[in-house]
Amino acid sequence: MTERELWERYQRHLCVVPSVGLTLDISRMNFGADFLDGMRARTDAAFQAMDALEKGAIANPDEKRRVGHYWLRAPELSPEAGLKTDITAMQDAVAAFARDVHAGKVKPAKAAKFTQVLLVGIGGSALGPQLVADALGSHRDPMQVHFLDNTDPDGMDRTLGALGERLSETLTVVISKSGGTKETRNGMLETERAYQQRGLDFGAHAVAVTGDGSELDQYAKKHHWLRTFPMWDWVGGRTSIMSAVGLVPARLQGLDVEGFLAGAKDMDAVTRVHDVAKNPAALLALMWFHAGGGKGTKDMVILPYKDRLMLMSKYLQQLVMESLGKELSLDGKVVNQGIAVYGNKGSTDQHAYVQQLREGVNNFFVTFVEVLKDRDGKSMAVEGDNTSGDYLLGFFLGTRRALFEKGRESMTLTVQDVSARTVGALIALYERAVGLYASLVNINAYHQPGVEAGKKAAGRVLELQGKLLTKLQSAKAEARSADQLAQDIGAADEAETVFKLLEHLAANGDHGVKRSGGERPAEARFQAG
Numbered sequence: 001m002t003e004r005e006l007w008e009r010y011q012r013h014l015c016v017v018p019s020v021g022l023t024l025d026i027s028r029m030n031f032g033a034d035f036l037d038g039m040r041a042r043t044d045a046a047f048q049a050m051d052a053l054e055k056g057a058i059a060n061p062d063e064k065r066r067v068g069h070y071w072l073r074a075p076e077l078s079p080e081a082g083l084k085t086d087i088t089a090m091q092d093a094v095a096a097f098a099r100d101v102h103a104g105k106v107k108p109a110k111a112a113k114f115t116q117v118l119l120v121g122i123g124g125s126a127l128g129p130q131l132v133a134d135a136l137g138s139h140r141d142p143m144q145v146h147f148l149d150n151t152d153p154d155g156m157d158r159t160l161g162a163l164g165e166r167l168s169e170t171l172t173v174v175i176s177k178s179g180g181t182k183e184t185r186n187g188m189l190e191t192e193r194a195y196q197q198r199g200l201d202f203g204a205h206a207v208a209v210t211g212d213g214s215e216l217d218q219y220a221k222k223h224h225w226l227r228t229f230p231m232w233d234w235v236g237g238r239t240s241i242m243s244a245v246g247l248v249p250a251r252l253q254g255l256d257v258e259g260f261l262a263g264a265k266d267m268d269a270v271t272r273v274h275d276v277a278k279n280p281a282a283l284l285a286l287m288w289f290h291a292g293g294g295k296g297t298k299d300m301v302i303l304p305y306k307d308r309l310m311l312m313s314k315y316l317q318q319l320v321m322e323s324l325g326k327e328l329s330l331d332g333k334v335v336n337q338g339i340a341v342y343g344n345k346g347s348t349d350q351h352a353y354v355q356q357l358r359e360g361v362n363n364f365f366v367t368f369v370e371v372l373k374d375r376d377g378k379s380m381a382v383e384g385d386n387t388s389g390d391y392l393l394g395f396f397l398g399t400r401r402a403l404f405e406k407g408r409e410s411m412t413l414t415v416q417d418v419s420a421r422t423v424g425a426l427i428a429l430y431e432r433a434v435g436l437y438a439s440l441v442n443i444n445a446y447h448q449p450g451v452e453a454g455k456k457a458a459g460r461v462l463e464l465q466g467k468l469l470t471k472l473q474s475a476k477a478e479a480r481s482a483d484q485l486a487q488d489i490g491a492a493d494e495a496e497t498v499f500k501l502l503e504h505l506a507a508n509g510d511h512g513v514k515r516s517g518g519e520r521p522a523e524a525r526f527q528a529g
């Protein structure tokens with residue numbers, strides 16, 4: 001294709017969304033002239049399903065739930081007055097609480113004000129807040145946000161250690177929709193102990209965001225935490241950023257929540273339109289379908305040429321892969337659907353994996369995110385008249401061309417800036433695109449059965465550990481092999497797991513297990529120390 005032809009294609013297909021200052025360029029995706037028409041029937045069905053979802057249909061049939069994240073930024077759209085009241089009440093309560101914290105009306109026991117937020121959560125209870133805090137935060141914010149999003153003891157030590165003395169002015173926000181996620185529970189208990197070690201009452205420095213009556217809700221109430229904020233079953237974890245999950249940390253950080261919600265609402269209005277050419281979410285979904293043949297055979301590389309959007313790919317990994325990575329279709333056929341997502345930021349990634357994108361296996365399509373505004377204020381010239389931002393643009397356009405010349409497809413989202421409105425709009429864009437794509441490939445985007453399997457398997461491992469420790473304590477002095485101990489606890493066919501447990505126990509002094517013998521698994525011996 002000549003430059004002229006590409007310029008024509010760019011102009012013909014450019015989707016312009018003035019209400020949020022966004023354009024979507026699909027010209028470098030090599031779909032054929034009849035593709036969009038050929039998808040008309042499936043696209044119309046996707047639009048119908050999305051309309052029903054927004055009107056309150058059970059769009060998550062496996063869990064018999066409604067899917068209501070769009071109502072969070074447009075409460076007037078919710079199908080019942082009660083839901084509208086719940087949403088606006090939550091929004092008002094969160095805003096009022098943050099005002100009281102910033103004014104020092106809600107204050108820590110041993111400091112004048114709360115200046116730090118420690119968010120304890122995982123998955124959708126952390127990834128959205130992490131993206132928003134990083135994209136929109138600044139050192140001038142009234143509060144700085146820190147995260148505990150894993151059950152890694154060393155990770156907890158690093159985060160709590162970095163807070164140090166400032167723990168006394170830290171408000172801990174524990175977020176868990178189910179209220180039972182073990183990683184979050186562990187982070188909460190370890191944080192609670194850190195407060196206690198400083199002579200601080202944890203409850204007086206903690207709030208919870210969770211489902212009514214959940215384990216976490218009960219714990220927070222029993223221990224007189226400052227506040228609890230609600231989560232509802234009609235909001236999925238990976239689409240909860242505009243519920244209290246995202247609004248509590250964003251308000252405390254002093255972010256433009258109104259702009260964030262308005263950007264999402266305005267994008268929703270645009271992506272509600274049944275006109276593919278004017279609907280960027282429909283175009284994204286259709287380009288994903290084209291690229292991977294409706295089977296996800298090509299990975300989605302998310303490449304924002306903006307540091308503030310670096311966490312976008314991590315956020316989209318959950319939103320896209322936990323929504324679309326499904327074994328069964330809605331009619332119960334095994335389809336093993338999904339689209340893999342990776343990326344970081346440009347131009348940094350040109351010095352990492354772009355080499356493979358240009359010359360290696362052609363198993364991907366790139367979505368560039370271009371931000372027109374370089375920075376607040378003016379830039380210096382770094383070479384001739386060129387600024388650093390000129391270079392960033394040059395590298396983006398150069399990389400896109402280098403890929404296109406080698407038949408590697410890409411799309412480009414262009415936005416004016418990284419404002420709260422823009423971030424809200426981008427999140428809403430992808431929420432809608434995921435929902436539309438799920439309809440195109442006939443799967444339920446709103447449950448996550450695969451995660452339960454992993455949680456159950458982890459439960460078995462910890463059950464084995466309990467039996468092992470009991471056995472080791474009773475057989476005190478005798479050093480035994482993993483095979484012998486597996487037999488002892490009636491888990492002969494799980495000897496490898498038993499060995500892995502023993503290896504970990506012996507590496508950590510917590511349970512007094514000692515290792516002796518050789519390095520090979522069969523040579524190793526374990527005993528209670």
Ligand SMILES: O=P(O)(O)OC[C@H]1O[C@](O)(CO)[C@@H](O)[C@@H]1O
Nearest residue numbers: 123124125176177178181237451
């Ligand atoms: O908010 P919760 O219930 O702790 O769940 C955390 C995350 O775990 C999952 O349930 C499974 O990954 C996600 O969908 C969710 O965002």
